Amino acid sequence: MQKLIKGLHQFQSEYFQRRKDFFEQLAHGQKPETLFITCSDSRINPNLLTQTAPGELFILRNAGNLVPEGPGASGEEATIEYAVSALEVRNIILCGHSHCGAMKALLNPGDTEGLPAVRGWLQHAAKTRRIIEENYGHLSPQERLIATTEENVLVQLEQLRALPSVAAAIRERRVRIHGWVYKIESGEVFAYDPEEGQFLPLLAGAAPGASRPPPGALVDTI
Secondary structure (H helix, E strand, O other), rough: HHHHHHHHHHHHHHHHHHOHHHHHHHHOOOOOOOEEEEEOOOOHHHHHHHHOOOOOOOEEEEEEOOOOOOOOOOOHHHHHHHHHHHHHEEEEEEEEEEOHHHHHHHHHHHHHHHOOHHHHHHHHHHHHHHHHHHHHHOOOOOHHHHHHHHHHHHHHHHHOOOOHHHHHHHOOOOOOOEEEOOOOOOOOEEEEEEOEEEEEEOOOOOOOOOOOOOOOOOOOOO
């Protein structure tokens, strides 16, 4: 805790003072261009990863970067709806990552023993688990985790696109959807390319969209 307090004082006395005008402008409102949906994992820092400043990303985080589907509003749906309909973001990035604990638990239900809330939450990735069981049984455990991470991004994109606010924005061409996977140990980011049917390294200036490929079309790129 002392480290956090020390960092807070450093922020207030050094960083904030140097950019006081910038923060005063932020107080008047926000106009982010991108909604960034990713995992709660402490190793993931969306602003660091994309080198963006406060106010540039509207961020939604939860275990496994999941987008709940079905009737009834959720905190995730409310956040997405606000980003799309009120803030009018132009892009939505859904970003998974390597070594994801939620994806490991999805493959190994025993890991959630004594964690009923976590087990229930992972039901929002039930489609991912079914795809893996039906198509990737021949892979090694490490390869299956990679495939699970990639497939889950695509499944969650499907569920994202089904939300009323997002579906309307897509029809009206007000928003673009992107699927990413971040590799922690190398710093690489892979984006799903629907034309190639796989995740490819994201290069400067590239912004491929995302759609669902045929089952088994992905390759192990992370």
